Amino acid sequence: MMKIKIEPEKCTGCRYCEVVCSLQHYDSVSSKNARIHVFPDDTNQMYFPITAGPYTDAQCTCKRMITVGGKEVDACVLCPASCPARPVFMEPGTEIPLKCDLCGEPPDPLCVKYCTSGALSIVEI
């Protein structure tokens, strides 16, 4: 199975992945309808590109910290789900939850192709 591997320590926060994701899926380009978003973590001065996973209609109750590359990061930042507490990955206007489809079958994600920082790559797992 193919998967997008994310190495946040390499991300420069340019959000090129967002705009080309939109370009792949829509006639009208906007970061706001992308299935990948770059979340800034101001505390650690890092950026986390996160691909959209399944939508959940309930907010989870566990707040926890995860260690990434020696840094404590709020797990909520890294969560691929949209939820009522964090309504990201929703299509503006329709509010339909979006999910990464790896740009089709076989997977050929445009976000990976346009990421020059090395933060995104496609790997077999």
Next chain:
Amino acid sequence: MDSYAGNVLRVDLSESKHTIEDLDEDLARDFIGGRGLGSKIVVDEVDPNVDPFDEDNKLIFAVGPLTGSGVPTGGRYMVITKSPLTGTITNANSGGHFGPEMKGAGYDMIIFEGKSPEPVYLFIEDDKIEIRSARELWGKTIHQTCELIKGQFESPWEAQQYRIACIGPAGEKLVRMACIANDDRVAGRSGVGAVMGSKNLKALVVKGTKGVSLHNKDQFKETLKGVMDKIKASPVTSEFAPTFGTSGSVPLFNESGVLPAYNFRQGVFKSAEKISGQTIAETILIGREGCYACPIHCGRVTKVEEDNYKGQGKGPEYETLALLGSNCGIDNLSAIAKANYICNDLGIDTMSAGGTIATAMELFDKGVISEKEVGFTLNFGSAEAMVKAVEMMGLREGFGDILAEGGYRIAEKYGHPEVFMGVKKQEFAGYDPRACKGMGLQFATCNRGACHIRGAVYIPELYGIPEKIDPLTTEGKAGWTKIFQDFTAIVDSAGMCMFTFLAIWKDEMRAMLNDTTGAGYTMEEMMRVGERIWNLERLFNLDAGFSKVDDTLPKRILEEPAPEGPAKGHVCELDKMLTEYYQLRGWDENGVPTKEKLSELNL
């Protein structure tokens, strides 16, 4: 046309009202967008002789058709107004993420008119537009302002959806080189932040969810692929700039005799390596940052641990190192970074700040300005004094009140106009024109005063892109200057960063414009747009009282030979280049566009 938002938002700050107009598509075709369209509004609606701080001056934020479209570096916005530093028409642009957000909200331009009776900020969420009180924000630094605005939202997720462009205390206090900041990037030059301050406008807070429509998406994706292949194939855009940022140019420019030192008395700085991008990468660099949709990532994130200069932030870039560093005789990297952080927080252009301090340092050196007047010793090489001067300038405190007027006005005030190193009252960028003569012509003729970026002839002169030309001759420089000026006007109007020039050129630009907008420009038509914009700006300046005598360089550059380096013995022979330049431009011997030229350009 596709790829435009289609609306122009006009905000009357005096009456606290706004109106929305349709974008004029014929004008969009003739001026593309961004800088071109904004300049057209200024020329049509602003009296060239108005005091830039008068409420009749207008401040325009404009994006281009390529902003947010998916092209590499397509995230820029432009600010256009009459400059309080130069008195010319001006434009300053910035990357970061503000531009695409503004376009996503549905506006190609936001035109600010009048003056608010009290501090306000503009809040935009797509069609919702509110002029809100900024009483709580007034007096706050740029970072404090952003924190306070972000703190008003319910969650960090919500706050992240908004982008802020704002001024710091320098803009409020009408410091003539105040900038407008967004996402730690700035629309830096020529005092656009001071015009914003004069209107009592503290910030723009924007969220936009609308998309950019594309004329021919399939063709556009093909074009993009080719553009990205070129960016990835160029060693400058794929290795050099990402690894060292613009600061990586310090060694090359120093070896070329271009790196200004001691207020342009020299073009070689003995301890250049201490302030190079390569040294930054080994010492204070903690990360790099890319603007919206940028594959180059030239932004530097640095952290200084040294006690006196402790801090963390963005920069320094090449121009900052050259002007607050070598040009002030300073090789203390920590101090330059600290001064950069202060500029970012108070909201001043690091380049004019450096040029101004170097002017004051030379006057101090000559004994014209005394220690008593300044409050401390302001000599070349004193890192501590430079950092202190930057802070005082941004806040207009003590002697800083005089520094805040810029190098030209200081040199005039003390009766030594010859020590001001700039053109049309704007300080030089970090290039000694005696060692890259095309840059001398660019500085002398640029519509916003001495500026390196609106006609970057140093790219062929020093980087050899698109071809290597000899920096020490005047031959062919008029042609190169014209083409870079015209082409940059197109890129600036489209909403891209001129760094893409390092990998792509006219063909790619035309393809991107046509695929997105459907305007169907021929190469000739597209280049004519650039020339039209340049001439339009020139006409405003002529009406504002500028003439051939202002297209000049300081005596030091024209008459005093460079003392060392590859340009040793050289001066910048401007006259020869200027005559040829006027001819190529279709201007008369006084630098006035001829009737034939204007009719050819539909002006």
